[in-house]
Amino acid sequence: xxxxxxxxxxxxxxxxxxxxxxxxxxxxxxxxxxxxxxxxxxxxxxxxxxxxxxxxxxxxxxxxxxxxxxxxxxxxxxxxxxxxxxxxxxxxxxxxxxxxxxxxxxxxxxxxxxxxxxxxxxxxxxxxxxxxxxxxxxxxxxxxxxxxxxxxxxxxxxxxxxxxxxxxxx
Numbered sequence: 740x741x742x743x744x745x746x747x748x749x750x751x752x753x754x755x756x757x758x759x760x761x762x763x764x765x766x767x768x769x770x771x772x773x774x775x776x777x778x779x780x781x782x783x784x785x786x787x788x789x790x791x792x793x794x795x796x797x798x799x800x801x802x803x804x805x806x807x808x809x810x811x812x813x814x815x816x817x818x819x820x821x822x823x824x825x826x827x828x829x830x831x832x833x834x835x836x837x838x839x840x841x842x843x844x845x846x847x848x849x850x851x852x853x854x855x856x857x858x859x860x861x862x863x864x865x866x867x868x869x870x871x872x873x874x875x876x877x878x879x880x881x882x883x884x885x886x887x888x889x890x891x892x893x894x895x896x897x898x899x900x901x902x903x904x905x906x907x908x909x
Contacts (some may be wrong), residue, residue, distance in 0.1 A: 741817045742796075743789040749808045752836070756843040765789070772807050780804070809842040837871065838862045 740748075747762070753771075754763040763771070765785045772779035780800055787793035794817070796804075805812040841862035848854045864870045877883050 741791060742794065742815060743791050745815060746785070746789050746804070749810070752839055753808065756839060768807075772803065776803065776807060778803060809839060837868050841867060 750768060751762040754761050765782045768785060769779050769782045780803065788796055801812045801815050804815055841858050845855045845858040861867050861870050877887065
């Protein structure tokens with residue numbers, strides 16, 4: 740996959756994450772970068788990168804795009820000759836999508852710092868998909884979430900409206 744293919748793909752994902760129902764345009768990308776990061780690239784530069792007219796970019800441009808799209812800067816290069824996406828794990832592709840979704844959620848809930856930090860913590864785990872599946876199992880197991888909450892945050896249980904554990908009622 741070329742750098743241009745990757746940028747187009749990231750614009751598709753970003754458009755979906757932002758609820759556009761279509762790929763984010765190059766112009767929208769430039770404007771969103773200005774608004775959200777305080778700096779941007781030109782639309783012409785993005786177009787040159789996507790078309791292959793400019794096969795390489797500066798490290799500053801790579802870092803800026805990586806921050807905006809929340810990908811590793813090393814992702815924003817052409818894949819080596821002979822590389823095939825078929826060699827890439829389907830679960831890793833899912834993890835990348837889950838991570839993007841978590842980062843977008845953290846941005847949406849920045850007015851709730853605890854929720855924002857929780858979403859970022861999950862996104863930063865190397866297996867964020869697995870972390871979410873584990874959370875699902877914890878919540879499905881009767882009493883486990885409450886017990887973990889008592890163990891991990893005992894002060895949060897006091898005055899929470901929940902009765903104390905049976906062992907402390909005597």
